[in-house]
Amino acid sequence: MDILALLADGFATSLSPLNLLIVILGVTAGLFIGAMPGLGSVNGVAIVLPLTFIVPPSSAIILLAAIYYGAMYGGAVSSILLGIPGASTAVATTFDGRPMAQQGKAGLALIAAAVASFVGGTISVVLFTVFAAPLADVALAFGPAEEFALVLLAFTTFVGLGGDDVAKTIVMICLGLVLSTVGLDLISGQPRLIFGDLPGFYSGISFLVLAIGAYGVGEILYTIEGSRTSPTVTPARITFKELGAGLRAMNRMWKTMSLGSFLGFFVGMLPAAGATPAALMAYGVARQTSKDPDSFGKGNIEGVAAPETANNAASTGSLLPMLTLGIPGSPTTALLLGGMVMWGLVPGPMLFIEQPDFVWGLISSLYTANFAAVLINIALIPLFVWALRMPFAVLCAIVMVLCIVGGFAPSQKLHDVWLIVAFGVGGYLLRKADYPLAPLVLALVLGPLMEKSFRQTLIAEQGNVMAFFERPISAIFLALAFVFFIWPLLGLLFSKDHKDHPHVPSKRPKFLKIDKL
């Protein structure tokens, strides 16, 4: 068992005192970030990323992954106690979590969410461990042509499966790609798109600046506008009796939870889908396969467990293409990827060969993070109830200060802080007008890879465009990309219902067939 040996080596890294401390810290921070309405894993990672310079690169990534993980657990807390999702990924948890809390079963719902998250996390980490090395082996055969085709495929999944307005998605992908070309031309080294000849643009636009702007400042502005009334916190007390009852209830739901885990893992791997649709799908499947579908939405504990297994499994799933192929499966993993590149760890198949200590350390840290998260989550429930009563202004002020200083610290240029404000206001307006932000961030992170691989291929093939179609793997990717790209058009042709409302952007991905949500 090769994998087990590698994993054992990984545990040697992740169980070192520093990394263990980092996992506990990261998970706790993530739990609170996830529990705060308006802040999710992507906001947490964007804001905390500049602070991680304090630890060595591999520990920094473990910290960010732990925050990502913790935030997935934490999202359920405010879904249940406030009735508003702590992060978009926990939307489905409100459907049954809120009714449970109103019936005085908030404690039980929180336990169910934590245990389900643990099950989802664990199953998906095992899947991750099994798939990571073989996938990296396949990816070793990739040349620039395949890389280009794969990035293109990642973008077209947003058009085909993203569920947002197609034209707006295309605008955001192109905007991100164009912003990624600011600075020096990769091949010729000449400056381009240096607006007003500002020296700050010569080094390009960092993904961190866009992420802090859109997900830090922009998110706060968005939340301020939506915070006219402050929600009421439902009190929750956890007794050992409830814990026992919760565990017994969970023991009856293995089918729902394993279904949710597998679904979440594979949906999470797709760049455009991720944890939110995975959770909604798992909820829908759990309801359809249930013996008592009418009890869903009225406080069925299964309706809490299903989406929570799926969103945790999806977060692990989205790490898989990021680590093995260098293509992130979600905006949060796009930030992780950007962070890794910043620290000189280039994700992709070579990472498994050159940095096995780091890769397996990170994978094994997912196991410890999962374990830490479920314990800390249940232990700190009283603290969450208290933290959710924290004045909103305090949270906003702290986040804004971290955005300003965190944006300044990596480059030490005020130019970047100004860009953060510009992206923050711009991102806020675009988001209000239903432009999706995820493809923008992904395009900025992947843009340089896309352009470089495209031009490298053409230079190597002396300008022969057919090179992309002559290589089998690249041709398959391009064919798939084409299918995803014309997917919305096919939908328009075949569904008469859709024709009647062509301008209503559907919030839910089109491939989800969940009735009456």
Added chain:
Amino acid sequence: MLVADRIIALGLIALSAYFMWHATVLPIGWNAMTGGPGGGAFPFWLSGIMMLAALSILLRSFRAAPDENRGPFFDRVMLPAVLKVTAALIITIAVIPWLGTYIALAVFVFWYVKIYGRHSWGLAITLSVGIQLFLFFFFEATLKILLPKGITEPLFFPLYAMFF
């Protein structure tokens, strides 16, 4: 909503035109020497696609049925709050090179918590002092990243002597 949608689409069209104009500094066509496109081609043609997509958003907004997208774009009650916070943020960053990070951010936090958030004096002062201490010890003392000090620079000389 409809008007805002059009204005944003127009803004994006203008932005892509601006990008295209800038991209023409480098060759945007096919480079016969090396094979493959020139340095300006990627930004130029992608901006072109972006312009077409934004144009389609603008055009179809005129075909939209009258009852669609009629809700107001901004929440009228909360818009002043958003504008105030944005303005405070811009002023804070603008005075950083002059007054230094610490004074600018302390005033910002105090304004946010006490004047904008209407919380107690104690909370506001604790928070604005506490954040400054965290910033100093985290960024300057530990990471050795110097934050801009402006006119307050001389005040930090004794601290530098202690921590560096």
